[in-house]
Amino acid sequence: MKKLCLIIFLAFITIAIKAQLPPKIENPSQFGKDCFYYQLLPKNGLPKGVLVVIPGYGEHPYSVSAQSTILQEAEKSNIAVMIVNLSKDNLEFPINEIAIDKLSKMIKYFYAAQKLSESTKLSIGGFSIGGTTALKFYTQKKNEFKISKVFAIDPPLDLMRLRKSLSKGRDKGLIAKLDTLNPSNKFSEKSLKELSVYNPDYTTIEMLPDFETTALRIYCEPDILWWIKNRNMDLSDMNVTDCAGYINKLVQKYPNQKIELILTQNKGIRNGNQAHPHSWSIAEPVNLVKWLME
Numbered sequence: 001m002k003k004l005c006l007i008i009f010l011a012f013i014t015i016a017i018k019a020q021l022p023p024k025i026e027n028p029s030q031f032g033k034d035c036f037y038y039q040l041l042p043k044n045g046l047p048k049g050v051l052v053v054i055p056g057y058g059e060h061p062y063s064v065s066a067q068s069t070i071l072q073e074a075e076k077s078n079i080a081v082m083i084v085n086l087s088k089d090n091l092e093f094p095i096n097e098i099a100i101d102k103l104s105k106m107i108k109y110f111y112a113a114q115k116l117s118e119s120t121k122l123s124i125g126g127f128s129i130g131g132t133t134a135l136k137f138y139t140q141k142k143n144e145f146k147i148s149k150v151f152a153i154d155p156p157l158d159l160m161r162l163r164k165s166l167s168k169g170r171d172k173g174l175i176a177k178l179d180t181l182n183p184s185n186k187f188s189e190k191s192l193k194e195l196s197v198y199n200p201d202y203t204t205i206e207m208l209p210d211f212e213t214t215a216l217r218i219y220c221e222p223d224i225l226w227w228i229k230n231r232n233m234d235l236s237d238m239n240v241t242d243c244a245g246y247i248n249k250l251v252q253k254y255p256n257q258k259i260e261l262i263l264t265q266n267k268g269i270r271n272g273n274q275a276h277p278h279s280w281s282i283a284e285p286v287n288l289v290k291w292l293m294e
Contacts, residue, residue: 021062022083025113030105034088037106038062040071040081047080047120049148051292052107054084054126054133057093057174061085064127067270067280073289082110086133093177094133095195100140103133107145123149123292127280128239131155131218135197139209149292151217153283157197157242160189165237198246205253215258216250217291218243221268221277239278 026036038061041047051074055061061083065071074081086094086102094103111120122145126134131152138150156162159178166175182191193202220240227233235241240263247261267284268277 025110027109030109031102034085035102035106036061036085037110038083039110040075040083041114042075042078042080044078046116047114048078049121049123049292050080050082050107050110050116052082052084052103052122052124052134054086054094054103054124054130055090056126056128056130057090057177059090059127059130061090064280068283069285070280070283070288073285074292077289077293079289079292080110080114080116082106091177093129093181095129095136096181097140099133100137103137104141104144118146121148122146123151125149125151125153126155127153128155128278132157132197138214139197142209142214147214149215149217151219151283151288152243153219153280154221154239154278155197155218155243156239157246158199159192159196160199160201161236161242162239163187163192165233168233168237169231198242198249200245203246203249205249208250208253211250211254211257211259215260215291215294217260217262217288218247219262219264219283220244221264221279221282223265223268223277226275226277 022038022040024036024038053064053070055063064083071081084103084106086092086099092099107122111118124134124137124147125131132155134150134152135155135157138147163175163178166172178192179187181195182188193199196202220243222235222238222240224235224238227238243261247259250259264282267282268275268279269281270276270279
């Protein structure tokens with residue numbers, strides 16, 4: 001009897017948790033198996049804009065809520081939100097052509113389903129490799145979509161540098177994930193450089209995307225001492241090195257445009273009070289959403 005009561009209690013908890021999640025939209029024929037998005041719609045009429053949120057590697061699409069109030073602030077500002085899942089359990093790097101095309105189909109499907117005009121402001125952003133995906137999407141789809149704002153939270157932009165850094169740290173298994181991005185499933189320096197948003201030995205100013213009508217923000221928290229103490233890594237292993245190089249090149253090409261590298265201090269927090277500079281929380285939600293609406 002006790003066992004039966006326990007089963008019923010656990011089932012009730014599971015149902016309650018699922019009930020708290022926003023609607024999950026699946027369409028395997030268009031998005032592919034295990035690919036979907038959660039949608040949060042404004043309660044008061046048509047949205048003033050649409051925000052596409054891309055989680056980091058291995059994150060549940062709704063994990064942003066555990067570290068940030070970006071979703072709540074978007075709701076207050078009457079912004080519709082799509083939180084996307086581009087592979088099974090988000091355990092792939094969604095930066096190749098296949099993943100970018102899936103994301104494109106999801107956004108078009110959402111706009112059609114909600115009967116939104118193409119003029120409805122579209123913004124896109126993400127955390128870690130999700131931020132890299134947002135920048136890749138803009139680079140490849142900026143002529144197909146009218147994108148107002150792009151933001152990335154501590155994204156790895158140079159995949160060659162990332163591979164070297166992973167070889168020093170705890171996540172050596174992710175090197176295999178990077179290598180599968182090469183069509184031959186073998187490590188290729190050339191393919192990683194080509195897939196990178198920015199590689200100092202490969203990316204020229206002429207290759208950079210045009211940000212004439214789109215604003216860009218990249219957030220980083222360069223806490224070098226944290227990385228030395230907790231990961232035995234140094235500045236050369238940090239994503240901020242890629243981001244600074246990318247922003248520097250963009251500013252050289254487009255000096256009068258809204259391109260920002262925002263460096264924070266003591267903002268990175270996970271699990272309530274655990275310091276971690278590689279976190280959603282380094283992007284201040286109120287200011288970020290206000291910027292999205294400008």
